[in-house]
Amino acid sequence: MTSLWISDVRPWGGPAVDLHVADGVFVATPSGPEAQVVRGGGRIALPAMVDAHAHLDKTSWGKPYRPHSAGGTLADLIDNERSHRSDLGPVRERAGALLDRHIERGVLHIRSHVDVDPAIGLDSVTGVLAAAAERAGRVTVEVVAFPQSGVLTRPGTAELMADAVDAGAQLIGGLDPAGFDGDPIRHLDTVFGIAADKQVGLDIHLHDRGTLGAWQIERIVERTKALGLAGKVTIAHCYALSTVDDVRQGSLIELLASADIALTTTVPGTTPQLPLARLAAAGVRVGLGHDGVRDLWSPYGTGDLLDKALMLAVTSGYRQDADIARTVRIATEGGAGVLRLPDYGLEPGCRANLVLLPAESLVEAVTQRPLDRTVIAGGVVL
Amino acid sequence: MTSLWISDVRPWGGPAVDLHVADGVFVATPSGPEAQVVRGGGRIALPAMVDAHAHLDKTSWGKPYRPHSAGGTLADLIDNERSHRSDLGPVRERAGALLDRHIERGVLHIRSHVDVDPAIGLDSVTGVLAAAAERAGRVTVEVVAFPQSGVLTRPGTAELMADAVDAGAQLIGGLDPAGFDGDPIRHLDTVFGIAADKQVGLDIHLHDRGTLGAWQIERIVERTKALGLAGKVTIAHCYALSTVDDVRQGSLIELLASADIALTTTVPGTTPQLPLARLAAAGVRVGLGHDGVRDLWSPYGTGDLLDKALMLAVTSGYRQDADIARTVRIATEGGAGVLRLPDYGLEPGCRANLVLLPAESLVEAVTQRPLDRTVIAGGVVL
Numbered sequence: 001m002t003s004l005w006i007s008d009v010r011p012w013g014g015p016a017v018d019l020h021v022a023d024g025v026f027v028a029t030p031s032g033p034e035a036q037v038v039r040g041g042g043r044i045a046l047p048a049m050v051d052a053h054a055h056l057d058k059t060s061w062g063k064p065y066r067p068h069s070a071g072g073t074l075a076d077l078i079d080n081e082r083s084h085r086s087d088l089g090p091v092r093e094r095a096g097a098l099l100d101r102h103i104e105r106g107v108l109h110i111r112s113h114v115d116v117d118p119a120i121g122l123d124s125v126t127g128v129l130a131a132a133a134e135r136a137g138r139v140t141v142e143v144v145a146f147p148q149s150g151v152l153t154r155p156g157t158a159e160l161m162a163d164a165v166d167a168g169a170q171l172i173g174g175l176d177p178a179g180f181d182g183d184p185i186r187h188l189d190t191v192f193g194i195a196a197d198k199q200v201g202l203d204i205h206l207h208d209r210g211t212l213g214a215w216q217i218e219r220i221v222e223r224t225k226a227l228g229l230a231g232k233v234t235i236a237h238c239y240a241l242s243t244v245d246d247v248r249q250g251s252l253i254e255l256l257a258s259a260d261i262a263l264t265t266t267v268p269g270t271t272p273q274l275p276l277a278r279l280a281a282a283g284v285r286v287g288l289g290h291d292g293v294r295d296l297w298s299p300y301g302t303g304d305l306l307d308k309a310l311m312l313a314v315t316s317g318y319r320q321d322a323d324i325a326r327t328v329r330i331a332t333e334g335g336a337g338v339l340r341l342p343d344y345g346l347e348p349g350c351r352a353n354l355v356l357l358p359a360e361s362l363v364e365a366v367t368q369r370p371l372d373r374t375v376i377a378g379g380v381v382l
Numbered sequence: 383m384t385s386l387w388i389s390d391v392r393p394w395g396g397p398a399v400d401l402h403v404a405d406g407v408f409v410a411t412p413s414g415p416e417a418q419v420v421r422g423g424g425r426i427a428l429p430a431m432v433d434a435h436a437h438l439d440k441t442s443w444g445k446p447y448r449p450h451s452a453g454g455t456l457a458d459l460i461d462n463e464r465s466h467r468s469d470l471g472p473v474r475e476r477a478g479a480l481l482d483r484h485i486e487r488g489v490l491h492i493r494s495h496v497d498v499d500p501a502i503g504l505d506s507v508t509g510v511l512a513a514a515a516e517r518a519g520r521v522t523v524e525v526v527a528f529p530q531s532g533v534l535t536r537p538g539t540a541e542l543m544a545d546a547v548d549a550g551a552q553l554i555g556g557l558d559p560a561g562f563d564g565d566p567i568r569h570l571d572t573v574f575g576i577a578a579d580k581q582v583g584l585d586i587h588l589h590d591r592g593t594l595g596a597w598q599i600e601r602i603v604e605r606t607k608a609l610g611l612a613g614k615v616t617i618a619h620c621y622a623l624s625t626v627d628d629v630r631q632g633s634l635i636e637l638l639a640s641a642d643i644a645l646t647t648t649v650p651g652t653t654p655q656l657p658l659a660r661l662a663a664a665g666v667r668v669g670l671g672h673d674g675v676r677d678l679w680s681p682y683g684t685g686d687l688l689d690k691a692l693m694l695a696v697t698s699g700y701r702q703d704a705d706i707a708r709t710v711r712i713a714t715e716g717g718a719g720v721l722r723l724p725d726y727g728l729e730p731g732c733r734a735n736l737v738l739l740p741a742e743s744l745v746e747a748v749t750q751r752p753l754d755r756t757v758i759a760g761g762v763v764l
Contacts, residue, residue, distance in 0.1 A: 065742035067703050269696040299745045314651040321449045360447035363681045
């Protein structure tokens with residue numbers, strides 16, 4: 001029986017304790033002398049970070065820099081990707097390089113949207129799953145079969161999304177049913193139909209702002225309830241929530257809570273941030289995602305979810321410690337709630353997936369994002 | 383005669399060249415064998431970064447983390463600082479610690495606002511000047527005598543600002559003449575009066591948004607022209623410019639250009655960014671500042687101006703290489719233009735203040751902000 005003693009660490013930046021691990025799981029007290037010791041030295045201990053919205057198949061991580069080649073519209077970006085994605089090399093290799101960075105930074109659970117369309121078929125899905133399998137025990141990857149090029153506007157995609165589930169994808173995706181795919185009712189009926197048929201969850205990209213996005217949120221809530229999918233649906237981005245008036249925002253949050261629909265944010269640069277305090281008060285699960293990293297969409301990204309937490313804190317206008325600490329909670333247990341990760345946390349019985357950070361407080365962890373981290377997965381020091 | 387050969391570097395990310403330095407200045411060709419060689423290894427060379435808006439006296443850099451203790455309004459923040467600033471220890475030491483970080487990251491020119499008020503008198507000004515003097519040859523610091531606690535609302539401050547110039551401050555500051563100090567005409571007449579009398583420039587904080595801020599910009603332009611101060615006035619933040627309609631924005635930019643008034647941004651988290659392309663087209667000088675770093679106002683900041691460049695690029699919605707590269711230009715020669723730094727750049731005749739960065743492009747320099755930098759000041763490798 002392998003065992004580990006992690007001395008003098010401060011869970012969530014609180015008082016110093018010792019943590020004990022047996023067979024990959026935290027235990028309240030060790031049953032005997034421990035095989036290995038990690039000296040925490042007063043560092044903060046956090047459960048492993050959770051990237052709740054990634055696009056592992058798109059990254060060029062580990063490849064040479066390439067200039068941005070797309071125009072400014074969503075259609076331009078999608079067309080540019082379809083033209084150039086084959087230049088990037090095998091998905092398995094690129095996704096693997098980014099997963100290695102995630103692991104190094106303490107991001108050990110990832111939900112990745114992965115493109116599915118008639119041109120690439122399931123190649124990207126199998127590539128990401130292979131990269132994840134190579135890193136089993138160190139990182140978990142949940143795949144969303146993502147119709148990046150449209151469902152209705154790209155015939156054959158719906159069938160491929162169903163096939164992707166058979167190939168190992170855990171969720172069905174969607175993309176701007178009105179703003180991109182052009183027929184919100186038929187788009188939603190299609191993706192909800194596949195999810196209900198395959199008995200899997202849904203994670204729908206919704207960039208549509210204002211009243212158009214709000215109307216689609218209501219349609220998503222209706223279908224979630226009608227199909228008994230409460231607790232299994234996520235809306236990604238959900239810019240509509242921060243671009244409608246205060247009263248409408250309140251009623252949308254009530255609706256989301258009533259269907260236990262989760263949200264993920266990847267911290268938009270030029271759209272107001274989600275109303276995190278109001279969402280928390282209503283009990284809506286919220287996760288943080290890194291979105292694309294150095295891909296054909298944008299050159300940004302480091303693979304470090306604390307960089308995103310900082311961006312979220314700054315662009316939310318946070319100054320108070322409790323507000324800034326909220327971004328760390330969202331980057332960890334928030335995402336774990338969205339992914340419904342079992343045995344997540346630092347308590348006895350939880351799987352010993354954690355990261356040690358040299359910082360005095362959660363605020364300092366976010367503002368300084370120290371790189372000297374110790375990452376432990378299943379009780380094994382990586 | 384000291385001399386330096388910097389081989390195989392790529393100025394601004396362009397083609398590789400060798401740079402030659404004699405007596406602290408770039409020369410086109412070496413006059414003899416060079417005393418020291420720096421192997422660039424293909425790294426990017428940038429002229430030293432310029433932090434055009436700092437508050438060196440406020441930082442707690444190098445001190446233990448302390449929880450944020452202020453309420454949410456501007457008045458709360460100012461009162462909180464007045465209550466707690468004496469707990470932080472000597473300005474000279476704290477400002478020096480932050481300057482050391484700046485130097486390490488390649489930020490070698492700083493314009494710092496420094497608080498002046500009847501309670502602290504000129505102590506913070508002399509503290510910052512002492513910290514800068516200790517680092518002469520490595521970093522230059524220009525001090526703005528800054529009425530953080532008000533001019534009209536804090537009697538005695540105007541006289542102290544004049545005294546600060548005699549003590550070594552190079553500019554007179556100002557703060558929200560309407561929104562904070564309560565009497566825009568009298569505030570502006572006072573600070574412009576001191577500047578004209580002392581024959582120095584002005585750098586005025588203007589957070590007031592929308593039409594209130596726009597109206598004050600017009601009053602600043604009037605006074606700049608009337609007193610012959612064109613080219614010597616800076617407006618910091620200038621949120622009004624991005625919170626008025628497009629037509630008013632255009633006329634304000636024309637006015638700023640007509641009086642050669644510069645702007646600085648510290649990249650607000652929740653206000654739209656300055657219209658950088660439109661300002662550049664009109665020939666308005668714009669610099670980038672880090673603002674406060676780990677102080678009683680906020681816990682943010684790293685002292686690395688590339689972190690601010692990234693924030694500026696993301697929150698400006700930039701994806702194109704040329705747009706993202708613009709943020710590097712603003713962090714370097716933009717700030718140099720605001721400070722009117724003589725002999726700035728990488729050309730022969732310029733002072734050899736530069737930083738070498740391991741990145742393939744300016745975009746990669748901003749998105750990844752590599753820490754492994756070589757910093758050279760006056761031809762001396764630091």
